[in-house]
Amino acid sequence: MLDRKFIVENASLIQENCARRGVKCDVARLVQLETARRQKLQEVEELNRQANETQKKIGQTKDPAERETVKAAGRQLREAKDAAQAEHDRLDTQVHALQQAIPNLTHPAAPIGGEADSKDIRRGKTPIRTFDFTPLDHVAIGERLGLFDLEAGARTTGHGFYFLKNDGVLLDLALQRYAIETLIREGFMLTTTPDLARNEILEGIGFNPRGSETQVYSIENTDLSLVGTAEITLGGMYSGLTLEEEQLPIKVAGLSHCFRTEAGAHGQATRGIYRVHQFTKVEMFAYTTPEASDAMHDAIMAIECQIFDGLGIPYRVIDTASGDLGGPAYRKFDLEAWMPGRGTVKDGKPSGDWGEITSTSNCTDYQSRRLNTRFRKKGEKGTQFVHTLNGTAVANTRAMIAILENYQQADGSVTVPEVLRTWMGKDRIAAPA
RNA sequence: GGAGAGGUGGCUGAGUGGUCGAAAGCGCCGGUUUGCUAAACCGGUGUACGGGAAACCGUACCGCAGGUUCGAAUCCUGUCCUCUCCGCCA
Numbered sequence: 001m002l003d004r005k006f007i008v009e010n011a012s013l014i015q016e017n018c019a020r021r022g023v024k025c026d027v028a029r030l031v032q033l034e035t036a037r038r039q040k041l042q043e044v045e046e047l048n049r050q051a052n053e054t055q056k057k058i059g060q061t062k063d064p065a066e067r068e069t070v071k072a073a074g075r076q077l078r079e080a081k082d083a084a085q086a087e088h089d090r091l092d093t094q095v096h097a098l099q100q101a102i103p104n105l106t107h108p109a110a111p112i113g114g115e116a117d118s119k120d121i122r123r124g125k126t127p128i129r130t131f132d133f134t135p136l137d138h139v140a141i142g143e144r145l146g147l148f149d150l151e152a153g154a155r156t157t158g159h160g161f162y163f164l165k166n167d168g169v170l171l172d173l174a175l176q177r178y179a180i181e182t183l184i185r186e187g188f189m190l191t192t193t194p195d196l197a198r199n200e201i202l203e204g205i206g207f208n209p210r211g212s213e214t215q216v217y218s219i220e221n222t223d224l225s226l227v228g229t230a231e232i233t234l235g236g237m238y239s240g241l242t243l244e245e246e247q248l249p250i251k252v253a254g255l256s257h258c259f260r261t262e263a264g265a266h267g268q269a270t271r272g273i274y275r276v277h278q279f280t281k282v283e284m285f286a287y288t289t290p291e292a293s294d295a296m297h298d299a300i301m302a303i304e305c306q307i308f309d310g311l312g313i314p315y316r317v318i319d320t321a322s323g324d325l326g327g328p329a330y331r332k333f334d335l336e337a338w339m340p341g342r343g344t345v346k347d348g349k350p351s352g353d354w355g356e357i358t359s360t361s362n363c364t365d366y367q368s369r370r371l372n373t374r375f376r377k378k379g380e381k382g383t384q385f386v387h388t389l390n391g392t393a394v395a396n397t398r399a400m401i402a403i404l405e406n407y408q409q410a411d412g413s414v415t416v417p418e419v420l421r422t423w424m425g426k427d428r429i430a431a432p433a
Numbered sequence: 434g435g436a437g438a439g440g441u442g443g444c445u446g447a448g449u450g451g452u453c454g455a456a457a458g459c460g461c462c463g464g465u466u467u468g469c470u471a472a473a474c475c476g477g478u479g480u481a482c483g484g485g486a487a488a489c490c491g492u493a494c495c496g497c498a499g500g501u502u503c504g505a506a507u508c509c510u511g512u513c514c515u516c517u518c519c520g521c522c523a
């Protein structure tokens with residue numbers, strides 16, 4: 001959420017930014033309503049002032065008859081105030097609705113345009129492998145090696161759910177452990193987070209828990225939802241608090257399950273475990289001062305690169321274009337791994353394709369304003385909103401796809417990446433005997 | 434799940450209808466004094482929003498949301514959270 005005052009004072013800039021982001025928003029209407037709201041607020045405050053004055057007089061008035069006269073005046077003032085307040089609240093609701101639809105500002109360096117305009121800014125250390133056999137996709141590999149059971153998932157829960165089995169479980173745990181070890185070295189505080197959060201926290205982070213196009217599972221008869229990412233719970237951790245500047249930056253790693261309805265996503269890449277309703281993720285989250293958020297964003301992206309360079313997965317880094325940023329992000333970098341089993345199949349051979357494996361966003365003060373997470377500078381009056389950033393360390397299903405497809409061997413086995421062997425307890429995943 | 438107690442400023446804690454944004458102590462900041470340190474003394478010290486060049490002024494805020502009242506930290510209702518006891522339980 002952007003600051004109302006800022007919106008009013010920079011209406012044309014905001015309107016332009018909305019256009020760049022492909023968001024329809026009537027900024028002029030917002031400005032008009034907000035101006036009216038502020039006038040009403042002044043009216044409310046003035047009536048309150050008069051009522052307060054009158055009320056003090058009542059306490060001091062001893063004569064009963066006179067007291068009743070002053071009381072009546074006070075009552076009248078409060079009634080006038082209530083009417084003005086009701087009008088103010090009506091305007092406030094309207095402004096809030098418009099305000100909520102306005103996306104964050106955009107980093108000046110972020111590419112302008114739609115998905116096609118996103119920029120490929122960096123490649124990982126691992127080159128794309130050429131196969132001397134026809135590579136399989138992760139579904140075929142997983143079936144052959146007994147790593148997951150999609151049909152059992154569908155029977156038990158529904159399409160988009162799965163059981164991990166055998167070495168699939170070990171691989172999942174190894175990835176978590178590898179990510180966590182990396183984040184310990186990088187100075188993150190480790191957490192496992194709740195898998196449910198209050199709807200107000202979801203909204204603060206920028207998720208919409210209600211409505212037909214919601215990506216969120218909600219819990220009936222409560223105001224709780226299943227989290228789509230630990231970003232939600234990690235962002236909720238300090239909501240409503242005022243931090244000291246010396247506490248910043250705060251870097252938190254969160255291990256959680258992630259639940260997504262993926263409403264409207266049918267048809268696109270639904271095969272296997274690429275797009276599922278539940279997965280496990282190690283997430284990074286950071287709270288910084290406004291001056292430090294750009295550097296932190298680069299640092300988080302560098303950690304993501306380190307993790308996937310370490311895993312020996314070929315990837316590219318995408319500087320996401322304005323139209324594809326989503327509401328809260330000021331700038332977003334995605335890592336896309338090369339997945340040999342994806343893409344179009346020609347002559348029985350898959351072309352391979354890039355697939356998103358991580359994403360890191362600088363949300364500046366867009367989330368902290370709604371979550372009310374502030375910080376105070378020593379010796380300075382007042383408070384400021386912190387900047388928040390998030391980034392994926394490892395999203396398990398996507399990482400598993402990348403590993404299985406890139407490390408598959410001609411004999412059908414899969415070599416375990418060097419860095420995972422300690423946690424896997426083996427260097428090769430072979431078909432069960 | 435049942436019964437009870439409680440949530441007040443950075444902290445401790447007083448305050449049961451008006452003069453309370455809130456005593457007192459601690460802490461913190463500034464000053465005075467004292468070889469240094471410490472102590473003592475004096476003054477200051479919440480946040481948000483609005484107005485103002487500023488001094489400052491106004492409004493709101495005593496977990497949160499409502500209600501009663503001319504007036505609520507104080508009374509009522511709901512809700513969230515904490516603690517104690519009982520029950521259940523991985």
